[in-house]
Amino acid sequence: xxxxxxxxxxxxxxxxxxxxxxxxxxxxxxxxxxxxxxxxxxxxxxxxxxxxxxxxxxxxxxxxxxxxxxxxxxxxxxxxxxxxxxxxxxxxxxxxxxxxxxxxxxxxxxxxxxxxxxxxxxxxxxxxxxxxxxxxxxxxxxxxxxxxxxxxxxxxxxxxxxxxxxxxxxxxxxxxxxxxxxxxxxxxxxxxxxxxxxxxxxxxxxxxxxxxxxxxxxxxxxxxxx
Amino acid sequence: xxxxxxxxxxxxxxxxxxxxxxxxxxxxxxxxxxxxxxxxxxxxxxxxxxxxxxxxxxxxxxxxxxxxxxxxxxxxxxxxxxxxxxxxxxxxxxxxxxxxxxxxxxxxxxxxxxxxxxxxxxxxxxxxxxxxxxxxxxxxxxxxxxxxxxxxxxxxxxxxxxxxxxxxxxxxxxxxxxxxxxxxxxxxxxxxxxxxxxxxxxxxxxxxxxxxxxxxxxxxxxxxxx
DNA sequence: AGCATAGTCGAACATCCGTTTGAATCAAGT
DNA sequence: ACTTGATTCAAACGGATGTTCGACTATGCT
Numbered sequence: 001x002x003x004x005x006x007x008x009x010x011x012x013x014x015x016x017x018x019x020x021x022x023x024x025x026x027x028x029x030x031x032x033x034x035x036x037x038x039x040x041x042x043x044x045x046x047x048x049x050x051x052x053x054x055x056x057x058x059x060x061x062x063x064x065x066x067x068x069x070x071x072x073x074x075x076x077x078x079x080x081x082x083x084x085x086x087x088x089x090x091x092x093x094x095x096x097x098x099x100x101x102x103x104x105x106x107x108x109x110x111x112x113x114x115x116x117x118x119x120x121x122x123x124x125x126x127x128x129x130x131x132x133x134x135x136x137x138x139x140x141x142x143x144x145x146x147x148x149x150x151x152x153x154x155x156x157x158x159x160x161x162x163x164x165x166x167x168x169x170x171x172x173x174x175x176x177x178x179x180x181x182x183x184x185x186x187x188x189x190x191x192x193x194x195x196x197x198x199x200x201x202x203x204x205x206x207x208x209x210x211x212x213x214x215x216x217x218x219x220x221x222x223x224x225x226x
Numbered sequence: 227x228x229x230x231x232x233x234x235x236x237x238x239x240x241x242x243x244x245x246x247x248x249x250x251x252x253x254x255x256x257x258x259x260x261x262x263x264x265x266x267x268x269x270x271x272x273x274x275x276x277x278x279x280x281x282x283x284x285x286x287x288x289x290x291x292x293x294x295x296x297x298x299x300x301x302x303x304x305x306x307x308x309x310x311x312x313x314x315x316x317x318x319x320x321x322x323x324x325x326x327x328x329x330x331x332x333x334x335x336x337x338x339x340x341x342x343x344x345x346x347x348x349x350x351x352x353x354x355x356x357x358x359x360x361x362x363x364x365x366x367x368x369x370x371x372x373x374x375x376x377x378x379x380x381x382x383x384x385x386x387x388x389x390x391x392x393x394x395x396x397x398x399x400x401x402x403x404x405x406x407x408x409x410x411x412x413x414x415x416x417x418x419x420x421x422x423x424x425x426x427x428x429x430x431x432x433x434x435x436x437x438x439x440x441x442x443x444x445x446x447x448x449x450x451x452x
Numbered sequence: 453a454g455c456a457t458a459g460t461c462g463a464a465c466a467t468c469c470g471t472t473t474g475a476a477t478c479a480a481g482t
Numbered sequence: 483a484c485t486t487g488a489t490t491c492a493a494a495c496g497g498a499t500g501t502t503c504g505a506c507t508a509t510g511c512t
Contacts, residue, residue, distance in 0.1 A: 012489085028349040030256035033469065044491050049471060051489095121344045121400040123254035160425050167397025168390050174347040198439075199386050206436035207429035238459085259499060270461050275501060277459095 013051050015041040021062050025115040029059055029124070060130045063119065066103075066112050067131070071138045073099040078141060089149050089208065090201050096142055097169050097200060104173060105193035117174030150208060157212055165204050172200070239277050241267040247288050251341040255285055255350070286356045289345065292329075292338050293357070297364045299325040304367060315375050315434065316427050322368055323395050323426060330399065331419035343400030376434060387434050394430065398422075 019041035023032040034055055038045045052058040077095035081088065100116065103109035119131055146162055147153075153161070245267035249258040260281055264271045278284040303321035307314065326342065329335035345357055372388055373379075379387070 026349065028256065030254065031349055034471090035469080044489095045470095046472080046491070047489085055470065118347045118349070120397070121347055123252065123257055123344070157425065160422070161429055164394050164398075164426070164429050168394045171346070171393025171396050172389075196386070199383065200390070202436045202438075203387055203390050203433035207433040210428045210432035212428075213424075260501090261499080270459095271500095272461070272502080273459085281500065 012041070012043045012047055015043060016048060016051065016058070017062055017065060020058055021115060022111050024059070024062060025111040025118075028118070029122070029127070056126065059127060062112075063116070063131060064134065066109070067116070067134045070099045070103060071134070074138055075141065078145060081145070086145070086148055089205050092142075092145055092149055093165070093201050093204055093208075094197065096165070097204075098197060100169065100173055101193055101197050101200070104175075110175075113173045114175045117170050117172070120170040120174075146208075153208075153212060161208050164207065168200070168204065172196075238267070238269045238273055241269060242274060242277065242284070243288055243291060246284055247341060248337050250285070250288060251337040251344075254344070255348070255353075282352065285353060288338075289342070289353075289357060290360065292335070293342070293360045296325045296329060297360070300364055301367065304371060308371070312371070312374055315431050318368075318371055318375055319391075319427050319430055319434075320423065322391070323430075324423060326395065326399055327419055327423050327426070330401075339399045340401045343396050343398070346396040346400075372434075379434075379438060383438055390433065391430050394426070398426070 016037060020032070020037045023037055023040060026032075034048050035045055037058075038047060041047075048055065048058055052061055074095060077098065078092075081091050081095050084091070100113055104113040119127070122128060143159075143162065147155075147158060150158060242263060246258070246263045249263055249266060252258075260274050261271055263284075264273060267273075274281065274284055278287055300321060303324065304318075307317050307321050310317070326339055330339040345353070348354060348357075369385075369388065373381075373384060376384060
């Protein structure tokens with residue numbers, strides 16, 4: 001029937017990746033057994049160890065399959081931003097936060113983004129290290145870019161604020177259900193990505209541009225009630 | 227020796243809670259076995275089911291033990307803030323974010339705060355529901371307070387920005403190691419809580435106060451690079 | 453002293469997990 | 483037709499897990 005013999009192999013490989021991605025996003029890594037994955041994928045249990053070697057390697061493959069294109073898109077936007085003169089803070093935020101948020105808008109990408117958001121707080125150290133390796137070059141580039149648009153910020157202040165940005169994004173991606181606790185009204189039924197992106201841009205840009213007190217962090221510039 | 231007979235019972239109960247809290251924070255819920263907990267606590271394996279009924283109930287008890295005092299402190303600060311006239315946005319942020327961050331500064335509370343940060347993205351639905359129940363009244367009070375200091379914000383915009391605040395805080399608490407990726411310098415050795423609080427206040431207050439475009443979210447007010 | 457009860461303990465229970473094995477299957481090459 | 487190599491399959495492996503059981507201990511009460 002088919003000319004390409006290895007095609008069936010690729011089909012089961014991707015079926016496993018799809019099923020694993022969905023189940024990991026719903027029940028976590030430890031909460032998802034290989035038996036559940038292979039059953040959902042319609043393949044034999046041993047296929048996971050045959051194609052990936054171990055459950056750990058499967059998890060990393062699930063991430064690598066989508067993180068790498070996403071990071072490529074981030075770097076592409078960063079280059080366009082640099083070519084445009086490096087002046088636009090909002091554009092830089094979009095280069096960083098846009099790709100994952102837009103991926104979250106696609107029905108196929110939504111579950112992976114939720115998985116990605118969760119991965120930031122994953123206890124497993126080996127997975128943490130693997131994901132960190134996928135992010136490292138991208139984060140480094142963006143750190144430099146943010147330092148260029150915000151030259152007045154001292155290094156520790158800038159790094160903390162970037163930390164805030166990343167954390168905010170991670171939480172958004174995880175799709176934590178606390179959202180429904182805050183937003184009693186229904187805000188995000190089809191998840192209007194463009195509206196969310198512009199809201200995030202406004203909030204983060206204002207935070208990043210906030211003035212810095214002279215006595216850098218030593219004494220908190222807080223007025224307590226009274 | 228001791229007059230109070232039930233004291234040994236309370237001692238093992240708390241020893242289990244302490245050990246579980248530490249191990250959950252380090253390896254997650256599914257990654258921590260009852261055997262590991264009871265061994266670390268120096269008690270018999272069956273003690274968990276005797277004192278708590280099940281592992282699930284133990285998890286919920288670990289959270290309830292610390293969330294309730296923390297939320298009481300939040301509400302106390304909120305009341306002081308209301309008594310002071312409800313004008314100070316920074317003070318309101320402190321009432322919400324101060325207690326968990328200060329708890330993170332104490333050596334005993336740090337591991338729980340990390341656990342708490344992780345819990346926001348926990349896949350287990352039953353635990354999610356239990357934690358949501360512990361938060362619900364507090365969140366409701368703060369929603370109203372923020373709406374009062376930021377009356378110019380439309381409701382959806384306000385709720386999203388509060389969502390950003392909660393997400394940022396959740397990520398901070400989780401102590402995700404991505405921090406070290408962004409901050410190549412060593413920022414947080416003893417974790418200067420006061421400095422962190424004021425940094426967070428500056429960032430979040432600026433974000434909350436950011437102006438809202440007229441065409442509310444429909445068309446993104448984004449200048450793309452070029 | 454003697455009973456009742458709360459707590460502890462070791463041992464086992466049934467179940468689920470990731471992984472491995474070895475035979476079966478199938479298309480392609482000679 | 484026969485071999486080769488890649489893939490699939492059912493079955494089992496050893497180990498870890500949450501939970502339960504019954505015996506044992508020690509304390510408080512009458």
